Amino acid sequence: MGSTVFKGGIHPDYHKELTATMAVTEMKTPGKVVIPLQQHIGAPCEPLEAIEVGTEVKIGQKIAQSSGFVSAPIHASVSGKITAIGPYNHPLGRPVEAITIESDGEEKWDESIKPPGDPGNLTPEQIREIVREAGIVGLGGATFPAHVKLSPPPEKKIDIVVINGAECEPYLTADHRVMLEKPEEIVFGLKMMIKALGAEKGVIGVEDNKTDALKVLEQQVAEEGNITVASLHTKYPQGAEKMLIQVTTGRIVPAGGLPLDVGVVNHNVGTAVAITNAVREGKPLVDRVVTVTGAGINRPQNLLVRIGTLVSDVLEQCGGLKEDTVKLVIGGPMMGLAQPSPDIPVIKGTSGILALTGDDVYLAEISPCIRCAKCVDHCPVQLMPTSIAQAAEHEMFKKAEKLHAMDCFECGCCAYVCPSKIPLVQWIRIAKAEIAKANKK
Amino acid sequence: MNKVQSLITSSSPHIKSDETISNAMRDVFIALLPVTLVSIYFFQAYAVLTIAVCLVTACLTEVLFRKLMNKKPTLYDWSALVTGLFVALLFQATTPWYKAALATFIAVGIAKELAGGLGWNRFNPALFGRVALVVLAPAYAYVNQWFQPLHINLGMLDTITQATPLAMMRAGMVMPSVGELFTGFPAGALSEVSPLALLIGAAYLFYKKHISWHIPVSIIGTVVVLTLIAGQNPIYHIVTGGIMIGAFFMATDWVSSPFTTKGKIIFGICIGILIVVFRVGLLITEGVAFSILIMNAFVPMIERMTSRSQFGKIKAVAVPMADNKS
Numbered sequence: 001m002g003s004t005v006f007k008g009g010i011h012p013d014y015h016k017e018l019t020a021t022m023a024v025t026e027m028k029t030p031g032k033v034v035i036p037l038q039q040h041i042g043a044p045c046e047p048l049e050a051i052e053v054g055t056e057v058k059i060g061q062k063i064a065q066s067s068g069f070v071s072a073p074i075h076a077s078v079s080g081k082i083t084a085i086g087p088y089n090h091p092l093g094r095p096v097e098a099i100t101i102e103s104d105g106e107e108k109w110d111e112s113i114k115p116p117g118d119p120g121n122l123t124p125e126q127i128r129e130i131v132r133e134a135g136i137v138g139l140g141g142a143t144f145p146a147h148v149k150l151s152p153p154p155e156k157k158i159d160i161v162v163i164n165g166a167e168c169e170p171y172l173t174a175d176h177r178v179m180l181e182k183p184e185e186i187v188f189g190l191k192m193m194i195k196a197l198g199a200e201k202g203v204i205g206v207e208d209n210k211t212d213a214l215k216v217l218e219q220q221v222a223e224e225g226n227i228t229v230a231s232l233h234t235k236y237p238q239g240a241e242k243m244l245i246q247v248t249t250g251r252i253v254p255a256g257g258l259p260l261d262v263g264v265v266n267h268n269v270g271t272a273v274a275i276t277n278a279v280r281e282g283k284p285l286v287d288r289v290v291t292v293t294g295a296g297i298n299r300p301q302n303l304l305v306r307i308g309t310l311v312s313d314v315l316e317q318c319g320g321l322k323e324d325t326v327k328l329v330i331g332g333p334m335m336g337l338a339q340p341s342p343d344i345p346v347i348k349g350t351s352g353i354l355a356l357t358g359d360d361v362y363l364a365e366i367s368p369c370i371r372c373a374k375c376v377d378h379c380p381v382q383l384m385p386t387s388i389a390q391a392a393e394h395e396m397f398k399k400a401e402k403l404h405a406m407d408c409f410e411c412g413c414c415a416y417v418c419p420s421k422i423p424l425v426q427w428i429r430i431a432k433a434e435i436a437k438a439n440k441k
Numbered sequence: 442m443n444k445v446q447s448l449i450t451s452s453s454p455h456i457k458s459d460e461t462i463s464n465a466m467r468d469v470f471i472a473l474l475p476v477t478l479v480s481i482y483f484f485q486a487y488a489v490l491t492i493a494v495c496l497v498t499a500c501l502t503e504v505l506f507r508k509l510m511n512k513k514p515t516l517y518d519w520s521a522l523v524t525g526l527f528v529a530l531l532f533q534a535t536t537p538w539y540k541a542a543l544a545t546f547i548a549v550g551i552a553k554e555l556a557g558g559l560g561w562n563r564f565n566p567a568l569f570g571r572v573a574l575v576v577l578a579p580a581y582a583y584v585n586q587w588f589q590p591l592h593i594n595l596g597m598l599d600t601i602t603q604a605t606p607l608a609m610m611r612a613g614m615v616m617p618s619v620g621e622l623f624t625g626f627p628a629g630a631l632s633e634v635s636p637l638a639l640l641i642g643a644a645y646l647f648y649k650k651h652i653s654w655h656i657p658v659s660i661i662g663t664v665v666v667l668t669l670i671a672g673q674n675p676i677y678h679i680v681t682g683g684i685m686i687g688a689f690f691m692a693t694d695w696v697s698s699p700f701t702t703k704g705k706i707i708f709g710i711c712i713g714i715l716i717v718v719f720r721v722g723l724l725i726t727e728g729v730a731f732s733i734l735i736m737n738a739f740v741p742m743i744e745r746m747t748s749r750s751q752f753g754k755i756k757a758v759a760v761p762m763a764d765n766k767s
Contacts, residue, residue: 012456170456242753255753327449338450356455367462367518368560372651373700374460381752384700404751412454419460420560426452 004250006243008380009235010413012170012334014209018293018300019173024181026304027317029103033077033308034088035063036098039347040137041144043068047085047099055082060284061110062133063099072135072145072348077286077306080104089344091330091337098345101308113282119192127196127279134278135285135348139270140164140175140239141331143349146271150196152260158197162248162259162266163190165206165213166232166239169332172352174289175269177302179206179213182273183220189272190227192279197265201226204269205248209234236334237411241266243380255407270351290346292318296325296355305346311353312342327361329354334412367420375414375424381407385414389427397438400431408432462559466519468649472642473526473690479635483627484534490593491631492529494538498545499525506554520559524548527567530632530686531730539588540581544570564737565697568730575727605629606681611724622680632686636679643689652693655705656712660688663713671721683729684716691729697737703747704740712736 038044045064057063057076065073080103087095116122116130132147152158163186167175179186190202204221206214208231221227230248232238242253244266251262259266267275270289277283286307293300298319305314311330315321321328321342329336330344332352346353375385383404391400405428414424481488503521504514516522528545548570556562562569574581605628609616617626625635632639646652664684665675678684683691692698692712699708712732719728 010458012458252753255751257753325448327451327455329453329455333453333455335453336455337453338448338455340448340450354455360456361449367515368558370462370465370560370695371698371700372465372695376700376749377653377702382749383752384749386700403748407751410453416454416456417458417460419458419462419465421457421461423452425454429452 004247005233005235006238006246006380007382008378008413009237009243010378010416011234012236012416014170015293016171016173016176016209018171019291019302020176022173022177022301024174024177024289024302024304027306027309027314029078029105029107030306030309030313032080032083032100032102032310033306034098034100034310034345035074035077035308036088036090036096036345036347037064037074038090038096039074039143039307039349040072041142042066042070042072042148044097045071045074051082051085051099053082053085056080057082057101058108058110060113060286062135062284070145070148072137072147073133073284074099075135075284075286076101076110077308078103079106079108089341091339091344091347091350093337098308113284115280116282119188119279122192122195122279124196124198127192130278130282131196131275134274134283136271136274136278137285137348138268139274139288139348139351140268141335141349141351143347146267146275149260149265149267150193152197152265156260157263158260158265159200159263160249160265161190161193161197161199161202162245162264163202163204163269163272164239164241164244164266165204165210165217165269166244167210168207168234168236168239169334169336169352170236171293171354172291172332173293174291174302174351176210176213178269178273178289179210180216183216185273185276186217186269187220187224187227187272188280189267189274189276191224192275193265193267193272194226199265201228203228203230203248205230205232205238205244207232207234207238236413237380240380240409240411242409255404285348288346288348288350290314290350291352291354293352294325294329294355295357295360296322296328297353298322305350307348308345310342311339311344311346314346314353315342315355321355322357324357325355326358327354327356329356333360334416335410366422369420369422372419374417374419378413378417380411380413381409383408383414385424385428386418386422388431389422389424392427392431392434395434397431397434400428401435405431406435462520463518465649465651466523468646468651469523469690470519470526472645473523473530475638475641476530476632476635476686477526479625479638480530480534480631483625483634484631487534488631490538491532491534491536491541492526494542495529495545496522496525498542499528499549502546502549503554506550507558510554512558515559518559520553521549524553524566524570527690528570531567531571531630531683533630537585537588537592539591540574540585543581543584544574546570547573560696562696563740564734565691565694568691568734572727572730572734575730605633606677607720607726610677610681616677619676619680622677629682633682636685639685639689646689646693652689653702653705655702656693656698656709657688659706659709660684660692660713660716663710664716667714667717668721671717673721678717678720682720683727687712687716687729687733692733692736697740699740699743699747701744701747701749704743707743707747708736708740711739
């Protein structure tokens, strides 16, 4: 099954050696955490009634939720006292309402955290409820609420659950370490998803540059009749859901559609572990593995970080930023977001903190398009990026829409290969925003 | 952590390939060196003079036009040098230097800079410059009179009076062997002396992934098939005249060829058909140059026709959720 390869894509320098062999270590509990009320795609949360400045909270205590279905509740990640509720810097750019908790250092877990019962006896409905209450979202970075993907509309029959262990973004090794260190939890989480969805089988897709992870997972699933591990060609963006589903199941997700349209649901390996923790121990999502890496980091490592920990505190734990750091990115180098300051919290979707130095960041002058077609050849969803960018530049957004701009998921292959260094993704993003605006009217 | 840092916050992706326009153009220049060296070996001072004149004219023309249009000079991107070398290779060694210079001036100044600069020219600049002199031959004959005193006589070379193989073929003369034609035969334009040297350069461009097989293979394939149908020896057609440089270097010019894969194949086949029509049907010289330029004009149309189909294209199906992220 691993023989099929998707069209397009690139082979960037991966730089994973910086952290690939480093076991995940738990970061020391920060003095304070700032927990944004929006860390997922969907409706933002509201603080619970009892939550106000001065309230004492414990780890795992639910502090905010939303009545909307596409949303995920938020839990305290340290024990201590709430010192502020108000807008705070957010990795997505705009300040977002956040709850600041000053840690009391006692690390007390909330009394409500207990195993919900024998996992074997849980009904699909109960699994979904546990996942929802645990505030689990897609940990690969997209942060879509996990319980929503486990609740497909009844007319959509799901038969395959695909677990994403591709980790195709350069530099990042968080998923790699999770696969090496928590294979049992990944497979258990997958089995819970299969049960919740009434699916038939599961596939764990891993890029073939992580042979050790492939081996560990293959051993883990050896006894499982309906779960396989697929070795995937190492090529970016192998972990993009459409590409991953194509190579692991042979199915093509329709344009503008969702994996469930072809009977597939996919989740990240980290999400699978979070689901296991919730189902077995009742533990909500209060921490996650973050790869702190790049030439600008003094001591690159994989850290288990509490949600809400300030990036500046994480950097301090890693020996701080080097003087020649020019870019601080949350996420990977291909799709991550550059930050103006490290004064932002780690959120549920933060898979990496990347510090790039002058050598890594290409700041060449932009040249005109020479129509070399490299962007066309490397686009994994068969777009003509330079044509869309040109349409956007001339504010011809109808034309951009006809060129399927909305199918772009901003993987960045086009801008990576462009010899003219045209910011193609940026132009396409402008086109997408304008098209969305026009279509809303 | 109180260090004051000024962090850059530009859009993703945050890493980019090392490939630049200058590198790519320099690679094209490098790929032309083998044939350039072979032509110098055969034509010596004549070839050196023609090439030097074209390179210098190309650079001067670019600087002049960009200055007139208040644009920054871009000599560092190698594109003027590449165009200059291309023009030189399209002429015979004995061409008066001012004729080659005039063609270069038209190529860089009119076909490229006046069209908007690199990336905006619809026609291959070098071919445009070369063909302009063919089309404007009567006018040039007049202009030629002024330049006559500037002619430089470099003495005679045996080889340069030779008829081109295509002319020999038409005249029914005894042809040199295919092997000789392929490795090196001193007749015709500088670029026509050695298909082997061109192929070595083309191999370099393939290796560097600057060109794909689609255009050259569809041009040459079409010529082979059609000349066979016409009852001629296709090998002679391929190794003589401008087909080699046309198929591998001119038609594959990024700016003036389609960027869709299907479009490249259609473009190549049409060029192949035109070449055979010009060569076998109309007995016109410069058939390759005309064929490529004609098809250059159709590139936007070909691209519209072969616009890529959507990934996962389906017939109208209701999509349950508006949000397609996961």
